[in-house]
Amino acid sequence: MSEILKHIGVLVGGLGVTVELSLLGFVGAAVLGIALTIMRVSPVTPLRAFGTLYVEVFRNIPLLVFLFLFVFGLPDAGISFPLFTSEAICLAMYFAAFACEAMRGGINAVPVGQAEAARALGMTFTQSLRLIILPQAFRTMVQPLANVLIGIVLGSSLGAAVGVSELTGRVQILELQYDEPLPTVGLAALGYVVITLTIALVAGRVQKRMAVRR
């Protein structure tokens, strides 16, 4: 145990990589998710079909399988990214499907009457989305989006399987060296819990701040 504590810097560094991956993944997933959500709620059938297809494809394959296809399949087609970039892209693409559903859920929670009223006032689709629907929808999205972020943090540990040296990957090396799986895995678990609890706490705060008395 004391030997492992000597390497705590290595683990903290791994935690840093995990946070970095998660943030990149979340930003990517949010941007892509917004685009997908707009497609899925738009009145244009081909766009809606594409959005639905994307969500259903990514929601129905395991992240590990997608990572493997991306990391080992794409180079055969001549496209190769560094491993860290690959994982960040995978996390963004994969969790965009979940982010899209979280956002769409928020939009659907806004009563239909609101959209109808906006249309009755002569607003366009974009106007009603921007001025009426989204401001109200965002409140209900906070917790589901925090869940997506937590999913990204925990999902980033799969990077250990494709050579990304994040928290779990570094734990593997320490385990090899000291044959002490319990303390190393325990420390890693602690690291993940610290990140995810922070996310839950921040999400709670944000939600409280945005709450509106109806």
Next chain:
Amino acid sequence: MNALNNGTRAAGRNRILAAGLVAVVAAGLSACGSSGSSLPPAGGSSAGKGKPSALTQAQVVAAAPVAAASAITPGSWMDQIKKRGYLRVGGTDSGPLFSQKNPVSGQLEGFDAGLSQMLARYITGKPATKLSLTTVDTRETMLQNGTVDAVFATYTITPQRAQKVDFAGPYFESGDAIMVKSSNSSIKSVADLNGKTVATEGNSTAALDIKKFAPKAKVLLFQEDGECVAAVKQGRADAYVLDQGILLGDAVSDTSLKVVGQPFTQEPYGIGVPKGSAAKKFVDTWLQKIYADGEWAKLWKATIGTKIAGNPPAVPKIGSADGS
């Protein structure tokens, strides 16, 4: 449906969507099938192919010795196994040449698998084993808490591990070697790995050896042999370091790869057994027996020998490794 549109044709559209999805997935799968070079070849099953005189693993095991009843002390480790009727083995089902499940027959094939069947036969009279999958993290624990009787898992004997479990053997001498693309001429020895990207399996001690012998190398950890091979072929890694036997197996089946130099470490493999039991002495005696009567060499021929040309290496000396 959402607030912004009032469509009600959900059911019909979903059915079309599902059909489309199936087509997409099927296309994806077939694409993988044609390019599936990262999968390891099914090893060990082709015993005797092209060499009609060689015995198969099953034949070698069937001819293996059985212990005299007097050797099984009542109440001992081996007595418990004999009463149970089968040996509980800790190992893997995805290790080419050593312990890999044949997807067709469902049998475990390889050197470790064969040895475990021979030990089961030695104790119980029949090659009955029950495999529990172990990993580098769980091997010692599973022996300590009695989940398995013995671990056959290309298990390198180290003094550190020997504090927790007993090692019988060594039964095989291996060492880390280097595999590169055939076209690579810049890596000839372990010192050349400095500054290069080197792939290895995440659950192998090879990762530590790379850090020790080439401290400036960048280590990439993957889960399985096939992924490390793919990493080298796709140029993600300059070299792949692992036990020589496994690398030779890979290079034999793929001419775009080659193994360079001689092993730069000694990896004595031992059979892990519970610490402080009668098992270590009993298994060592059995190993001596199969070394002396040539059963060990026959098993090597039937498993590793199907991928590597030449005669079996000299048998390792029992107790020669630090920790055995």
